[in-house]
Amino acid sequence: xxxxxxxxxxxxxxxxxxxxxxxxxxxxxxxxxxxxxxxxxxxxxxxxxxxxxxxxxxxxxxxxxxxxxxxxxxxxxxxxxxxxxxxxxxxxxxxxxxxxxxxxxxxxxxxxxxxxxxxxxxxxxxxxxxxxxxxxxxxxxxxxxxxxxxxxxxxxxxxxxxxxxxxxxxxxxxxxxxxxxxxxxxxxxxxxxxxxxxxxxxxxxxxxxxxxxxxxxxxxxxxxxxxxxxxxx
Numbered sequence: 505x506x507x508x509x510x511x512x513x514x515x516x517x518x519x520x521x522x523x524x525x526x527x528x529x530x531x532x533x534x535x536x537x538x539x540x541x542x543x544x545x546x547x548x549x550x551x552x553x554x555x556x557x558x559x560x561x562x563x564x565x566x567x568x569x570x571x572x573x574x575x576x577x578x579x580x581x582x583x584x585x586x587x588x589x590x591x592x593x594x595x596x597x598x599x600x601x602x603x604x605x606x607x608x609x610x611x612x613x614x615x616x617x618x619x620x621x622x623x624x625x626x627x628x629x630x631x632x633x634x635x636x637x638x639x640x641x642x643x644x645x646x647x648x649x650x651x652x653x654x655x656x657x658x659x660x661x662x663x664x665x666x667x668x669x670x671x672x673x674x675x676x677x678x679x680x681x682x683x684x685x686x687x688x689x690x691x692x693x694x695x696x697x698x699x700x701x702x703x704x705x706x707x708x709x710x711x712x713x714x715x716x717x718x719x720x721x722x723x724x725x726x727x728x729x730x731x732x733x734x735x736x737x
């Protein structure tokens with residue numbers, strides 16, 4: 505049996521490219537990019553995730569995604585062999601890649617960024633930060649609970665929060681979990697919420713949107729459930 509302990513937190517910079525190992529935090533790599541006058545990751549300053557997770561989920565914000573910048577990804581298979589995949593060979597959509605995480609572990613990713621004036625970078629970071637402060641709740645949240653939905657008729661992506669808000673669910677509570685009154689796609693740990701509280705609230709959100717709009721929202725967060733718990737979602 506092969507046991508792997510993941511402590512991959514190194515960053516290598518060469519010209520306009522950054523190689524980041526899977527354990528590097530997104531805000532940290534964004535700050536390093538800024539320090540070297542490299543733009544493109546301004547959106548990542550406020551996302552508390554790792555490069556590995558960002559790669560698997562194709563993380564992003566403000567209409568940017570990490571695969572806008574990735575050139576290749578290094579993986580490790582079950583035998584401990586390293587495998588390199590070019591970005592063009594990885595299928596991606598909104599908050600999705602076809603990387604099989606049951607067969608591979610993310611080791612690191614190479615990103616090509618753009619040389620940019622540091623003041624311009626920081627101004628964009630401030631804009632994004634102010635937007636988040638004004639539109640998203642603080643405190644203990646799951647982040648964005650459901651993925652955006654592509655409206656075929658309008659030919660555009662629509663925030664899940666738009667549909668949940670139209671169902672008048674802001675402020676609704678189940679146990680210690682509450683749908684944020686500031687942004688309907690955020691669930692807040694209002695009062696020592698359990699994971700069951702959260703799952704029941706997610707189910708209410710999905711069912712309400714499906715009933716009113718005939719849309720099935722897809723979770724943006726990863727949920728691991730036993731067979732007996734699946735009925736909660």
